[in-house]
Amino acid sequence: MNSIAERYRRFARVEAAGRSPLYETLAKHVAGTQHALTFLSRLPRDRQQPNLLFAALRHVCGTPMSITEFDEALGEHAQAIAEVMVTRTTQTNEPGRCAAFLPSLCQMQGPLALIEVGASAGLCLLPDAYGYDWERQQLAPPSQFGAIAPVFHCHASENAPLPLQHPEIVWRAGLDLNPLDLSNHEDVAWLENLIWPEHHERFARLRAAVQVARKNRPRVVAGDLRQDLSGLIAEAPSDATVVVFHTAVLSYIADQNDRDAFARSMIDTGVVWLSNESPGVFPEFAEKAGPIRENMFLLNINGQPVAWTGPHGQELQWL
Numbered sequence: 001m002n003s004i005a006e007r008y009r010r011f012a013r014v015e016a017a018g019r020s021p022l023y024e025t026l027a028k029h030v031a032g033t034q035h036a037l038t039f040l041s042r043l044p045r046d047r048q049q050p051n052l053l054f055a056a057l058r059h060v061c062g063t064p065m066s067i068t069e070f071d072e073a074l075g076e077h078a079q080a081i082a083e084v085m086v087t088r089t090t091q092t093n094e095p096g097r098c099a100a101f102l103p104s105l106c107q108m109q110g111p112l113a114l115i116e117v118g119a120s121a122g123l124c125l126l127p128d129a130y131g132y133d134w135e136r137q138q139l140a141p142p143s144q145f146g147a148i149a150p151v152f153h154c155h156a157s158e159n160a161p162l163p164l165q166h167p168e169i170v171w172r173a174g175l176d177l178n179p180l181d182l183s184n185h186e187d188v189a190w191l192e193n194l195i196w197p198e199h200h201e202r203f204a205r206l207r208a209a210v211q212v213a214r215k216n217r218p219r220v221v222a223g224d225l226r227q228d229l230s231g232l233i234a235e236a237p238s239d240a241t242v243v244v245f246h247t248a249v250l251s252y253i254a255d256q257n258d259r260d261a262f263a264r265s266m267i268d269t270g271v272v273w274l275s276n277e278s279p280g281v282f283p284e285f286a287e288k289a290g291p292i293r294e295n296m297f298l299l300n301i302n303g304q305p306v307a308w309t310g311p312h313g314q315e316l317q318w319l
């Protein structure tokens, strides 16, 4: 139980501090509360994460506004919360990440066939349907989505090659261990509960992106990126540039050998491979990017670092 308490203390200190006062308070509280630690210790080790607990509790009971409300919710609904924690995973779908990788897509020879591995509900498969505000340059959403599409704000460095138009994407598909279904109310509620409570802007744009995706449903098939990708690549039209991309996914593959094998297979297939992940995921590529930037993702194309990006797409620091 000590290690669970330490995990929650670390989450409060490193992840929640400055980003979510509520989660910071709750995580510290969990770390020092016997009944919460006992509850967590009865779950499988890979189901004890703070993000999963807080999202599951909100999914079952709504957002607790205080430690007292948290304790009451966990006391009264422990079984329902545990069920959510063992059946669901942290599948946060953050369409704002498109603002960080769209400029790279626009540099590729079109038309494009886009394949996203670890797509969750597929919201990042629609980068050509959203609007962008990179501060010194804007790109309006296409007219058919103009009224409902979110516009993603991203602070871009002076040297970032910002596009004047969306890329031409003629085919797209996603792959996920557990694709979330945007017509399923529970799945959409889960996506909403995964957004931290104070992140109102992210919540609003998630809702807007879901509206867009319901009008232009991206196909996401069930499968494991380690075994099931070649079938999708074979389906892509031969006259388009095939781009395989992933954001915030490879850290779910715990074994570095598996990650490296995936990287090698991507280089060998001859597709364009775009990876937007924490730099620790591919240390070999991160070495080429200079000093590690704290709390940033590294955007690699075919294993070559091109930019540091904010983990929610809020920043683009071109190398």
Ligand SMILES: C[S@@+](CC[C@H](N)C(=O)[O-])C[C@H]1O[C@@H](n2cnc3c(N)ncnc32)[C@H](O)[C@@H]1O
Residues within 6 Å of the ligand: 089, 090, 091, 092, 093, 094, 095, 097, 117, 118, 119, 120, 121, 124, 175, 176, 177, 178, 223, 224, 225, 226, 246, 247, 248, 249, 252, 253
């Ligand atoms: C944090 S979410 C990121 C979703 C999306 N890429 C985004 O940036 O919004 C990670 C996703 O990766 C999926 N995933 C994890 N391991 C996977 C694997 N081996 N094969 C396919 N999908 C995987 C999870 O199911 C989850 O939906």
